[in-house]
Amino acid sequence: MASVDRSVVEGLPLFAGLAPEQIDQLLQEAQSVRYPKGTNVFQQDEEAHSFFILLHGHLRVFKLTPDGQQVVVRFVAPGEVFGVAMAIGRKTYPATAHAVVDSIALVWPSAAWPRLVATHPGLAVNTLQTVGSRLQDAHTRVVEMSTEQVERRIAHTLLRLAQQAGRKVEAGVEIDFPITRQDVAEMTGATLHTVSRVLSAWESQGLVEGGRQRIVVREPHKLFILAEGSSR
Amino acid sequence: MASVDRSVVEGLPLFAGLAPEQIDQLLQEAQSVRYPKGTNVFQQDEEAHSFFILLHGHLRVFKLTPDGQQVVVRFVAPGEVFGVAMAIGRKTYPATAHAVVDSIALVWPSAAWPRLVATHPGLAVNTLQTVGSRLQDAHTRVVEMSTEQVERRIAHTLLRLAQQAGRKVEAGVEIDFPITRQDVAEMTGATLHTVSRVLSAWESQGLVEGGRQRIVVREPHKLFILAEGSSR
DNA sequence: AGGCTTGTTTGCGCCAGGGCAAATAGGATG
DNA sequence: CATCCTATTTGCCCTGGCGCAAACAAGCCT
Structure with a gap:
């Protein structure tokens, strides 16, 4: 499997403040995987085996209620991190990620997360920003739906x-x-x-x-x- | 100002995995502040000067819409971290925290955050868990409100x-x-x-x-x- | 104790938006 | 090009829950 060129991910928020060598090091542990249109990258309640960065395409992330209704959580655009369930302390994915067009993502095994953050503390800080901004989006949505x-x-x-x-x-x-x-x-x-x-x-x-x-x-x-x- | 005894905060999620000496070190930088019932700990859109752990009491956190409606984001119970705006990359608080009963909180200056996480990487990881679980709460709420x-x-x-x-x-x-x-x-x-x-x-x-x-x-x-x- | 402020209950009318049903229209497939 | 499947549009009816208004409590302050 060909390794991913650093230039592809350089400048993404997740890697902010990391040295080029550190980025290379992280990339060596990742795989680039294709998800054809219509397939799921991961499914709700499935074990959170991996986390991802979307390189190309678009994903629809949605939750399924017990009675079968879907709620769209968000759409993932290229450059965004997703599937960080493990990092926020979950064993399973809280939602399903579905490729609405042919998509490509970088994939890391969740198991590597603890070691990666230990080696590159900036990762946790950057992820915190990402999750924080999603929290704000979610709150905005709650406010809109309420008022x-x-x-x-x-x-x-x-x-x-x-x-x-x-x-x-x-x-x-x-x-x-x-x-x-x-x-x-x-x-x-x-x-x-x-x-x-x-x-x-x-x-x-x-x-x-x-x-x-x-x-x-x-x-x-x-x-x-x-x-x-x-x-x- | 008297320093806070470690036993008060030992075992809180924020400090999980930190050594006793590290906790003491962090406590030395904090102040314990009283917020009488009816007062605000901080206000929406105000500069995020501090972050907090609630030691005693209860807070109502709410957002105010442009047309004056309030939406309650959550209630803060003792032991919880709140006001971490700075950590998730905000300059101002996104909501107001109001003491519904006489309350006491540990207060750190936001400015110290970068240094604290640099010294104690576990802080970022633990905060990530906290913010992550709030994100899930928010999503649960969105799903409920939608369906x-x-x-x-x-x-x-x-x-x-x-x-x-x-x-x-x-x-x-x-x-x-x-x-x-x-x-x-x-x-x-x-x-x-x-x-x-x-x-x-x-x-x-x-x-x-x-x-x-x-x-x-x-x-x-x-x-x-x-x-x-x-x-x- | 009396009055005032703040929170709660309840009745009534109304309407935004959901449920249901059916028609229509693009694309895809063979 | 005929068929099928999925997405979209639209009409009609019905209701959950909001808006308004008014009457009640329950503390609290003087």
Whole structure:
């Protein structure tokens, strides 16, 4: 198996403050693995055997409730760490990571984590930042779900998606991976039907442009105003 | 200022795996501060000057939305770390911590954090566990808010409160700090009125016992069944 | 004790948004 | 190009829970 070139991961938050030799050392313990579209990188409740950095592609991370409903936790973009269950003291993954397009990730065995952080204390500090920012995202979401109604939540979610995974295109900013209305519903705590209705309305106002598994934000600013609600 | 005895903090998760001398060393840099009931330990958006361990009392941590609504993030119980904004890479506190009873906390200056983790790498690892478990709590809450209706959310919240801050009493398990219906509403994303109605109904069924700023869970098991919904 | 503040209960009307059902439309597949 | 499968749209009805309003307690302060 060919080793991964340092330039691919240099500059990622996880490796901030580490010396090039240290990065090389860490990379030697990792494998690069392909996950074809439609496959799962790991599954909820499965033993947390590995942790990852996404090099290419996009993942949908979701939780399954006992009665079969899905809730999308987040989408993973290239450069992000994921599957750090072990580092935060879990034996199993709390959610499932699903490749929505062909994806490639660097994979470390979870068992190596204690040794890696012992050797490179910066890793723990950097991971703490990552987990901390996710905690803030989660709290933001709790606040939104507690205080905003559906239309605004969808607006906020779309703006976030556009920012995190937006690709500039003539018509506006396109979310650059296949995403369904159902996905948006599972991110906002709404139903597929309501999301469809809202997006249809926005489309007829020229705010967004829809399509099959495709969303283009045409007027981020107007959407923002809607999300923040300067009128109340 | 008198120094804090090691026995007070020995065994707390934050100090897991640290040698007694190391703990003493850390304690020397901390102050013990009293926060009378009704005062704020820190406020949202204020510069994150310190981080804390609660020694005694109870805190309500909440976020304030732009339009003035409060959302309770969590209650802090003795032994827990809080205010670690700086450690997760924030300059300001993302929420306000309010003493609901007279409280005492150990206080470290945030500025000391980088040096402390450099000297005691275990700190970062332990904090990572703490933040990680909060992330899971937050995700649990998101899932509940997305998929459950109000009555069940309240049931889950009460069970969690009983477990985290319950005091055994003749009638059942009493939440051992003053908590209002409004607080429960702000934890569940419901209104004060709905919470009051639900608790009244439960009280007439003998599931809980109410009172001013007081909740006693009489039948945890029945409440659990209600929360999980064996019937659907 | 009396009044005041703060928390709780309850009734009533209303509506955002979910549930259900059915039609439609893109893509993919053979 | 015909078929199938999945995603999307839309209509209609219904209800959980919110908003508003008012009446009650229970402490607390003077």
